Amino acid sequence: MKFFRAFLLVAFIPVSLTHAETLHKLLEERLKSIVVVEFTIEAEIESVLTKAFGTVADDQGTIILPGASVSSMVPASQLKEFKVYRPNSTESFSATYLGQDALTKWHFVRAEAKMLPFLVPVTRFTARNPVPLDLGDELWGISLRNKDENFIPCVFSSRVVLIPNLSNKTAITAQGVAGPGLPVFNRAGEFFGLAENSLGKKFFLFSARGGGYPVVLMNFDESNMVMLADVVEPWFKRIPKNVNGRPIPWLGVYGFQLIDPSVAKLLKLQGQSGGAVLSDIMEGSPAAEAGLKDRDIAFLIDGKPLPHFRPDSAVIRFVGQEILSRRPGDKMRFTVLRGLERKDITVTLGDRPKMEREAAHRYFDRLGFVVREFLKADSIPNLTKPDEHSGVIVRFVKPNSPAASAGLEPNVWIRKIDGNEIPSYHDAVTKLAAIETNPMRREVVLLASCDGKTEVLRIKLDSTCLSESSKK
Amino acid sequence: MFLDLGKIIIFTICCCHLVKFRIFSQSLLLPSIFLRSVAFAIFAMIALPLQAGMNSGFTQLLDAVVRIDVRKVNFEKGTKRLNCCIGSGAIISPEGLVVTNAHVTSPKAVEISVTLANLERVSAKLVGWDHWTDIALIRIDMDDIRRRKLSFNVATFGDSDKIAAGQSVYAVGTPYGLTRTVTRGIISNIARPFEDSCGIDGYEVGTFNNWLQTDASINPGNSGGPLVTEDGKIIGVNSRAYIGAENLGFSIPSNVVRRVVDGLEHNGCMTRSYIGLDPGVLQDLEDFYALEANTGMLINGVDPGSPAANAGIHPGDVVLAINDRTIDGRFPEQLAPIQNIIASFPVGSTIKLRVKRSSQVLSISAVTEKLESHVGEEWAFEKWGLSVRKVSRAFARENQLADDSGVLVIGVLSDYPAAKSGIFCGDIIIKVAGKTIKDFADLKAIYEAYKKNSQPTLIEAKKNRRISLHVFKP
Numbered sequence: 001m002k003f004f005r006a007f008l009l010v011a012f013i014p015v016s017l018t019h020a021e022t023l024h025k026l027l028e029e030r031l032k033s034i035v036v037v038e039f040t041i042e043a044e045i046e047s048v049l050t051k052a053f054g055t056v057a058d059d060q061g062t063i064i065l066p067g068a069s070v071s072s073m074v075p076a077s078q079l080k081e082f083k084v085y086r087p088n089s090t091e092s093f094s095a096t097y098l099g100q101d102a103l104t105k106w107h108f109v110r111a112e113a114k115m116l117p118f119l120v121p122v123t124r125f126t127a128r129n130p131v132p133l134d135l136g137d138e139l140w141g142i143s144l145r146n147k148d149e150n151f152i153p154c155v156f157s158s159r160v161v162l163i164p165n166l167s168n169k170t171a172i173t174a175q176g177v178a179g180p181g182l183p184v185f186n187r188a189g190e191f192f193g194l195a196e197n198s199l200g201k202k203f204f205l206f207s208a209r210g211g212g213y214p215v216v217l218m219n220f221d222e223s224n225m226v227m228l229a230d231v232v233e234p235w236f237k238r239i240p241k242n243v244n245g246r247p248i249p250w251l252g253v254y255g256f257q258l259i260d261p262s263v264a265k266l267l268k269l270q271g272q273s274g275g276a277v278l279s280d281i282m283e284g285s286p287a288a289e290a291g292l293k294d295r296d297i298a299f300l301i302d303g304k305p306l307p308h309f310r311p312d313s314a315v316i317r318f319v320g321q322e323i324l325s326r327r328p329g330d331k332m333r334f335t336v337l338r339g340l341e342r343k344d345i346t347v348t349l350g351d352r353p354k355m356e357r358e359a360a361h362r363y364f365d366r367l368g369f370v371v372r373e374f375l376k377a378d379s380i381p382n383l384t385k386p387d388e389h390s391g392v393i394v395r396f397v398k399p400n401s402p403a404a405s406a407g408l409e410p411n412v413w414i415r416k417i418d419g420n421e422i423p424s425y426h427d428a429v430t431k432l433a434a435i436e437t438n439p440m441r442r443e444v445v446l447l448a449s450c451d452g453k454t455e456v457l458r459i460k461l462d463s464t465c466l467s468e469s470s471k472k
Numbered sequence: 473m474f475l476d477l478g479k480i481i482i483f484t485i486c487c488c489h490l491v492k493f494r495i496f497s498q499s500l501l502l503p504s505i506f507l508r509s510v511a512f513a514i515f516a517m518i519a520l521p522l523q524a525g526m527n528s529g530f531t532q533l534l535d536a537v538v539r540i541d542v543r544k545v546n547f548e549k550g551t552k553r554l555n556c557c558i559g560s561g562a563i564i565s566p567e568g569l570v571v572t573n574a575h576v577t578s579p580k581a582v583e584i585s586v587t588l589a590n591l592e593r594v595s596a597k598l599v600g601w602d603h604w605t606d607i608a609l610i611r612i613d614m615d616d617i618r619r620r621k622l623s624f625n626v627a628t629f630g631d632s633d634k635i636a637a638g639q640s641v642y643a644v645g646t647p648y649g650l651t652r653t654v655t656r657g658i659i660s661n662i663a664r665p666f667e668d669s670c671g672i673d674g675y676e677v678g679t680f681n682n683w684l685q686t687d688a689s690i691n692p693g694n695s696g697g698p699l700v701t702e703d704g705k706i707i708g709v710n711s712r713a714y715i716g717a718e719n720l721g722f723s724i725p726s727n728v729v730r731r732v733v734d735g736l737e738h739n740g741c742m743t744r745s746y747i748g749l750d751p752g753v754l755q756d757l758e759d760f761y762a763l764e765a766n767t768g769m770l771i772n773g774v775d776p777g778s779p780a781a782n783a784g785i786h787p788g789d790v791v792l793a794i795n796d797r798t799i800d801g802r803f804p805e806q807l808a809p810i811q812n813i814i815a816s817f818p819v820g821s822t823i824k825l826r827v828k829r830s831s832q833v834l835s836i837s838a839v840t841e842k843l844e845s846h847v848g849e850e851w852a853f854e855k856w857g858l859s860v861r862k863v864s865r866a867f868a869r870e871n872q873l874a875d876d877s878g879v880l881v882i883g884v885l886s887d888y889p890a891a892k893s894g895i896f897c898g899d900i901i902i903k904v905a906g907k908t909i910k911d912f913a914d915l916k917a918i919y920e921a922y923k924k925n926s927q928p929t930l931i932e933a934k935k936n937r938r939i940s941l942h943v944f945k946p
Contacts (some may be wrong), residue, residue: 257940260894266930266943279939295932295939383872383937416788418760419830445760447788452872453750454773454787458757 026189032120036085044363053181056119057236066181067105075357076243084111087153099240102248103324122183127190141178167318169228176222184226194232195223250352252285258312275299290347300335368401373425391415392428406459416447533704535625536563539587539646544580547850550857550885560645560697562627568612572696574601575672600736603675609736630705632725643688645697657688665804674847680812683722684708690721699723744815745840748778754802769801775869783838793826857888878902893942903932
């Protein structure tokens with residue numbers, strides 16, 4: 001028996017030693033596939049230095065950043081001074097922002113040529129055969145510390161504890177396994193997947209004042225959610241042709257509520273486990289033009305039933321991806337139930353109307369707010385027709401400014417300036433610019449609308465504001 | 473933006489049987505004999521000098537003040553629940569009419585019990601309520617009074633228009649159910665505007681009247697009790713106070729009360745006219761609108777589909793005159809009286825508004841509609857675990873709904889068919905079993921059929937224009 005124990009001990013030592021050595025070697029190689037990207041978001045009154053983890057996607061120095069690293073509202077023109085850092089170094093390389101892809105929401109950046117020798121695309125570590133996915137698999141990954149610590153790497157490892165039923169194959173590990181946006185590897189060092197935003201964990205928070213309450217905590221530094229390599233790798237090639245990732249396919253259905261199996265059964269959706277009720281179909285959109293109507297229940301897309309994912313939002317995400325993985329002009333066939341009638345409706349996808357980050361906008365410093373043009377998408381919350389372009393939307397209000405004191409808030413719809421209708425964005429900007437630059441002006445009166453309620457707001461101006469801004 | 477007074481926490485001072493209250497009332501109401509005698513001594517110390525300075529009118533008033541215990545049905549969380557509530561009131565006629573607050577007793581009351589000054593209890597019935605002014609009128613069971621040979625005093629009203637700030641007043645009532653409590657203070661302000669769009673169980677209050685503000689101490693349970701002058705004349709009905717503030721109490725002026733009581737006594741309700749204007753204060757904007765001194769009421773909003781909207785009044789317009797009567801709405805306290813001018817027209821009247829828009833002055837006529845609350849009838853379908861409120865015309869307009877069909881979900885009981893089907897508070901149920909819910913009777917009929925023969929029932933609901941389907945399964 002003693003002998004047996006000794007044998008076990010001897011047998012295991014070399015194995016674990018080898019693994020440690022291998023891991024060290026694997027790490028050295030794979031550090032070249034990860035970077036930190038630093039950039040400035042230059043908004044109206046402040047600049048914010050932002051940091052995100054990036055994964056090297058190809059030989060041209062293309063780097064992908066997670067979608068959450070920049071809000072989708074931020075216009076590309078406000079993203080400036082992209083710099084790329086390697087692990088263990090504070091030497092920076094310049095980079096160009098390529099844009100955001102609509103399907104993956106990733107931001108693409110390209111590092112300058114000088115940096116290429118230091119970079120290795122993560123696809124270099126792709127397994128020859130598809131990587132199997134099983135509960136209990138051991139995965140490892142890397143995160144990087146901050147600039148003041150030289151971006152030194154830290155290594156995490158954990159096991160797969162959950163394989164959720166999602167449209168994109170995903171694994172959940174017990175603990176954080178890599179920085180969000182960074183690659184995750186299996187024991188053999190093969191590219192296993194890309195760490196997404198972490199999954200929130202439930203905790204109970206007790207306070208000294210007595211009592212406790214449930215909270216969900218999310219780790220922003222280390223993620224425990226990994227989207228598998230065979231899902232993400234094909235997306236590495238989705239390098240946007242322009243900063244806004246256009247063209248973007250568009251359907252025009254804004255309400256998409258899933259029905260559960262008991263509803264499907266009652267509606268006698270034969271053999272179908274589910275479907276979705278369509279509503280909020282934008283007038284003039286491809287969906288409306290093709291004849292989709294409020295209350296239609298879609299249960300087949302291109303002849304295939306809607307998948308059964310949990311939570312429901314995963315199915316909605318799946319449909320979104322079905323649309324976004326196509327091109328404007330492509331066709332999409334919806335089989336819907338309208339009343340008792342089954343209909344096949346083929347929609348020719350259009351090009352998405354202007355998005356918020358593409359909208360023309362202008363900042364008025366003396367007044368203290370930014371207006372942007374009224375977009376088709378604004379017709380949904382403001383309950384108007386999409387082609388009624390009157391008025392402008394407030395995008396930003398400077399704290400303590402005359403506009404803020406008057407009670408103006410972001411997302412409010414300005415419908416009249418000084419009692420006059422605003423037929424176009426251009427007209428609004430001309431009017432506001434004239435007020436802004438007129439030192440004799442002491443007030444401006446706006447008719448503002450929010451959630452269907454309107455209010456007359458008076459912005460008081462003073463001459464000191466003007467002199468300060470003109471000095472600037 | 474759109475900040476209104478409603479965001480400031482205010483408590484309506486009806487005293488409900490909450491746990492907190494029970495603890496409090498136990499410690500105050502059921503003390504030892506020692507504590508009782510201390511309480512009596514304190515009462516004597518306060519009451520004796522008071523009585524010495526008071527005339528007989530005040531003593532008579534004291535005997536007209538009653539405690540009101542109400543059991544109300546509540547349609548919350550998918551069930552019908554009974555809540556208890558204590559308030560005050562004053563007997564205002566020999567026929568046993570008692571004036572109190574609308575938040576003390578409402579059509580939801582299933583049992584009203586009145587404790588007279590002589591500590592005799594009699595039951596009462598609701599005559600009518602008007603949540604806009606927070607006034608309710610009940611009638612005590614006079615047969616019972618006669619049978620038991622009980623007696624009471626009748627309070628008389630004073631003229632609230634003749635009250636001046638600084639004048640001494642007394643609040644009489646039953647705070648926390650403590651019988652016959654008198655507190656003293658002064659009138660702090662004679663025309664305090666206070667509007668709350670859902671101040672009384674979700675109902676609107678304060679749109680058509682200003683309030684008397686007093687520093688006489690008003691506590692939960694004082695609700696509905698009178699605010700009186702030294703000679704015992706009612707000049708207000710105590711209604712609310714600011715939480716955390718030092719003696720900031722509000723009373724409905726007696727001249728408003730008398731008008732409302734008259735309407736409730738004769739018609740069971742107050743009928744008002746509505747055209748759909750949401751006024752704003754004009755202060756500081758007079759120059760911008762190039763107005764003559766002290767004229768005009770600013771229109772902040774116009775309810776979509778309302779008579780004013782149909783007549784072509786726009787937000788940002790200024791109303792200069794109503795039926796050639798010039799109006800002045802520059803300050804908040806001037807708005808409620810103007811709103812009341814419009815409300816006082818008989819329903820269906822054509823009213824002529826002189827409206828200023830930019831440099832133009834327009835004459836616009838609108839035909840008034842009957843004023844409605846945004847709170848519709850409520851009900852609980854207990855087998856479904858579903859509490860709903862009828863979508864009213866006013867609610868539909870406020871929320872820019874296409875029409876007033878459907879019911880708003882105000883509560884669901886977990887593990888019952890509605891909750892299990894994925895229905896949430898705030899959903900609007902549009903169709904049930906293929907039938908559009910135009911009014912409450914439609915839904916009640918379907919529910920009765922479901923109770924007899926429970927079959928899976930298809931529900932179509934809507935939230936922010938998004939349509940969803942659900943099944944209520946037995």
